[in-house]
Amino acid sequence: METHGELHRAILNNIPDQAWLKDTESRYILVNDAFMAACGRSEAEIIGRTPDKVWSSEWGRVYLATDRAVVASGVRRRYEESRPGADGAPRWFDTVKMPVRDELGRIVGTVGISRDITDRKRSEMALLDSRAQLRQLSAYLQTVREAERTRLSRELHDELGQWLGGLRLGLNYLETQPDMSPADQSAHLQTLKQLVDETIDAVHRIAADLRPAVLDELGLHAALEWLTESFAQRHGLPCELAMPEALTACLDSECSTAIFRIVQESLTNASRHGQPSHVRVALDLRDGHCHVSISDDGRGMDSTRAGQGQRLGLMGMRERALMLGGAFEIDSAPGQGTRVMVRIPARSVPGARPAGDAPGGAGEAGWSCAS
Numbered sequence: 381m382e383t384h385g386e387l388h389r390a391i392l393n394n395i396p397d398q399a400w401l402k403d404t405e406s407r408y409i410l411v412n413d414a415f416m417a418a419c420g421r422s423e424a425e426i427i428g429r430t431p432d433k434v435w436s437s438e439w440g441r442v443y444l445a446t447d448r449a450v451v452a453s454g455v456r457r458r459y460e461e462s463r464p465g466a467d468g469a470p471r472w473f474d475t476v477k478m479p480v481r482d483e484l485g486r487i488v489g490t491v492g493i494s495r496d497i498t499d500r501k502r503s504e505m506a507l508l509d510s511r512a513q514l515r516q517l518s519a520y521l522q523t524v525r526e527a528e529r530t531r532l533s534r535e536l537h538d539e540l541g542q543w544l545g546g547l548r549l550g551l552n553y554l555e556t557q558p559d560m561s562p563a564d565q566s567a568h569l570q571t572l573k574q575l576v577d578e579t580i581d582a583v584h585r586i587a588a589d590l591r592p593a594v595l596d597e598l599g600l601h602a603a604l605e606w607l608t609e610s611f612a613q614r615h616g617l618p619c620e621l622a623m624p625e626a627l628t629a630c631l632d633s634e635c636s637t638a639i640f641r642i643v644q645e646s647l648t649n650a651s652r653h654g655q656p657s658h659v660r661v662a663l664d665l666r667d668g669h670c671h672v673s674i675s676d677d678g679r680g681m682d683s684t685r686a687g688q689g690q691r692l693g694l695m696g697m698r699e700r701a702l703m704l705g706g707a708f709e710i711d712s713a714p715g716q717g718t719r720v721m722v723r724i725p726a727r728s729v730p731g732a733r734p735a736g737d738a739p740g741g742a743g744e745a746g747w748s749c750a751s
Contacts, residue, residue, distance in 0.1 A: 398473075398494040401480070404487060406430045406447040418494075420466070439463055450477045450490050460497070472501040513695055535586055543579035547572060592640075599628035600636040604643060608661055611647050617656065619647070623663040630665055630726045638700045638724065639663070639672055642708075645697055646674035646720045654678025654718055669706070670726050675719040680712045697722070 392399045392412035401410040408426050416423060419434055431447070432440025442461070450457050456478040465471040475494040479487045550572045554565070587593065595603035604621055612619040631639070643661055650659050656678030663672050697720070698708040706724035 395493065397496070398492075400492050401489060402447060402492070403489045404451050406444050406490075408434070409489065415494075446477055447490055450479055451487055454479050454487055460501075461494075465498075471496060471498045473497060516695075532586065532590075535582070539582045540579060540586075543575050543582065546575045547579070550575065595636065595640055596633075600631055600639060601625045601628045603636070603640055604661065604663075607640070607644060607647070611651070611659070615651050617651065618658050620658070620660045621662075622660065624665075627663060627665055627670065630728050631670060632727045635670065635704060635724055635727055638704055639670065639722070642672065642697045642700055642720070642722055643674055645693055649693060650674070650676045650678060650718065653681065656717065665726060668726055669723045672722040672724070673719060675717065677717045680714050680716045680718050682712075682714055 392401075392410060395412060396414060398415040398418050399412045400408055400415050402408055407428055407430055411423065411426050416426065419426070421434060426434050430440070431443035434440070435443065446457055446459070456476065458474070458476045460472060460474055462470050462472050473494045474497045475492065477490055477492040480489040480491050482488050550568060554560070554568060560568070592603055592606060594606050601623055604623060608619040608621045611617070628636070647659065647661075650656055654676050656676035659674070659676045661672075661674050663670060665671070694710060701708040701722050701724055704724050706722060708723075709721045710718065711721065712718035
């Protein structure tokens with residue numbers, strides 16, 4: 381009999397999961413090393429005792445109840461459970477309990493195996509959370525898109541409609557006044573020209589809000605100069621830009637657009653939520669990646685408790701970086717300002733000459749896309 385016990389113990393110890401044998405009264409008969417490690421007790425402290433004497437009273441009652449259910453029904457039970465690990469953090473287990481029968485088919489005990497599935501559960505929960513966040517982000521982007529369409533509709537109607545309406549009235553007036561004196565006609569035409577100029581300015585401003593032409597025509601450096609200067613003028617807030625101009629050649633259109641939008645969103649968040657006295661935007665190239673930092677000295681925030689719109693805005697920036705194989709981090713605390721940090725792989729503009737390769741010189745102290 382002892383030989384059988386040693387054999388059973390050897391078999392159980394070759395199972396990496398927690399394994400045990402109990403009698404019909406839920407007393408432990410045999411346990412393996414993984415089980416002893418999980419409950420933090422020696423074999424002598426376990427054998428002959430029931431679960432309520434081995435585990436906490438709460439979990440002991442649960443295990444006694446499931447043991448009784450298996451013995452009473454003669455049916456295998458499988459369930460997932462969560463209990464604190466050695467470090468106090470919750471851990472998940474997939475547990476199976478089965479009846480043990482003798483040669484006459486009578487139930488003489490139970491056998492159980494419990495597998496640690498914490499990593500799998502965390503992955504599942506992270507996936508579910510990610511899906512929920514993406515649904516929220518999609519809804520948020522739809523709301524932002526509709527708000528932008530409403531704004532454009534209002535500006536087109538209120539501004540362009542007003543200027544174009546004024547032009548139409550002015551032309552109608554000229555048409556109905558064939559005998560107008562040259563001086564009056566000239567003055568009237570000058571007024572119409574002013575309306576045309578204002579209309580053109582409104583079109584340029586609306587187009588720039590949608591996507592600044594300078595980003596496509598002159599590159600990221602010029603676009604960020606325009607953005608930071610506009611931000612400073614609009615909010616009366618110093619906004620510093622530190623970026624080597626030659627970095628533009630190391631970023632293709634997709635990277636430049638993502639960086640521009642991330643900086644734009646960060647500045648919007650700073651003005652709307654941070655109440656800073658100074659903002660700094662810095663870009664440089666290290667290890668083949670463009671590193672972007674947007675920092676302010678505002679009131680900061682608890683990023684885990686950010687407002688819904690702000691949290692989804694941060695999520696949108698993170699998604700932009702991840703889609704390009706990059707990374708996104710935010711460092712903020714109440715009263716300590718906010719720093720947004722982005723890392724995106726540099727992808728050179730096709731046909732662009734890296735800085736440092738210009739004929740007759742070494743660029744900015746040898747700075748190049750490979751630096």
